[in-house]
Amino acid sequence: MKMRIGVLALQGSFAEHMESLHAAGAIPVPVKFPEQLDGIDALIIPGGESTTMRKLLNKYNAGIRIIDLAGKGFPVYGTCAGMIALAKHVGHSEQTILGLMDITVQRNAFGRQRESFEENLDIPYLGQEPFRAVFIRAPLIKETGNGVTILARLKDGRVVAAEQGNLLVSSFHPELTGDLRMHQYFLAKVKNT
């Protein structure tokens, strides 16, 4: 049976994630309200503006329900703003959003839009072929706690993807390139939980 994967659809690149999930063989389900989290196998929090997402997550109480579910092993993948949403610590004393994963992230870590970039990453977990990663006003993972596995680094060693139990994060946007391997990796993770 096909897996039903929710995509937080309050703002950002949710349509692109839904297309990627569909192409990877799952059924994408848009989620805005807490009750829409029932009956799905996992959740993706897309790229977008984290300040906007925080506002809307709090407003409709979807945040509390995600925290509750994730505590019980429900898989969640956050890309870019989604990664900021999952982090326990956000640099420069900014408020955390869901505070689930034992990482410290820095927002806009590379600077403004003109510093946005694409780069081929070697990600052994995804196979030999390099992964074309797109970073847009992207955050970085500055510190990782015990139990966090680092999945991908830039050539200079800075950390851009990681996982901890049922949680997966990346600074970059796999939903923008058509390379489905990050989504497939997440789906495999969902299957195993």
Place this chain on the structure above:
Amino acid sequence: MEKSTDITKRGLAQMLKGGVIMDVVTAEHAKIAENAGAVAVMALERVPADIRAQGGVARMSDPALIKTIMDEVTIPVMAKVRIGHFVEAQILESIGVDYIDESEVLTPADNKHHINKNLYKIPFVCGAQDLGEALRRIAEGASMIRTKGEAGTGNVVEAVIHMRKIMDEVRKLNNMDKTELMAEAKNLGAPYNLVVEIAETGKLPVVNFAAGGIATPADAALMMQLGAEGVFVGSGIFKSENPQKMAQAIVEAAANYDNPDVLAKISEGLGKAMYGLELSVIEEKDRLSVRGW
């Protein structure tokens, strides 16, 4: 590492989808917009309603003002240049704004040519009244399109006309016999390769927002139900009675544009929206939406 590629330039607009971009004239406004949940702000000296009322030549804003706004908020900051004024664009690129709006709201600097936007590291958004205009701008390098509407009026009718026209022309191309595409490219005044691309994909290759005359949460939701992927609100926020409330309500409306129960709730008790202008009182020569070629 490759910077300023089509994917990164168009990609930032994709991250803004479902969101509201607000005009702000001070750092204080910018903070209110960010706290209300805006996905980006447009930094300028005067909102379109004031530009319309005061008249005269409207130019790029003082870089010092734009920089104070960039320092104040963590969300992307956009700023406007005059149509064809490529030096104003060079200046905005130098100070590092996140997006440049080559805008008909300012007084055009060139009555024949738009900026060659392909030459810049920073992405551009441009206004369009129809598909041909949108595709000419994309061919020049625009990474995001918005309707023109009639800025500074608080009257959404022109934005509706532009959005309907663009969506209609996209649908028409999508259903057209391939043999007819060259004649249609000529008819639209649009590059053939982009016409073929839209005929195949059935959508614009860049994100398309609504702008010009949006003044209420219902206006924002209307534009999104018509196919806009997000909205610009110019004078509609800070010319309303309670900007903070109006800003929050429009952000929520953009996220819930297809949910009338939520829209009903957030439309309550917002105070007066900005004073609107009936389009028939604006003479043809005073229309901003006809600027652009």
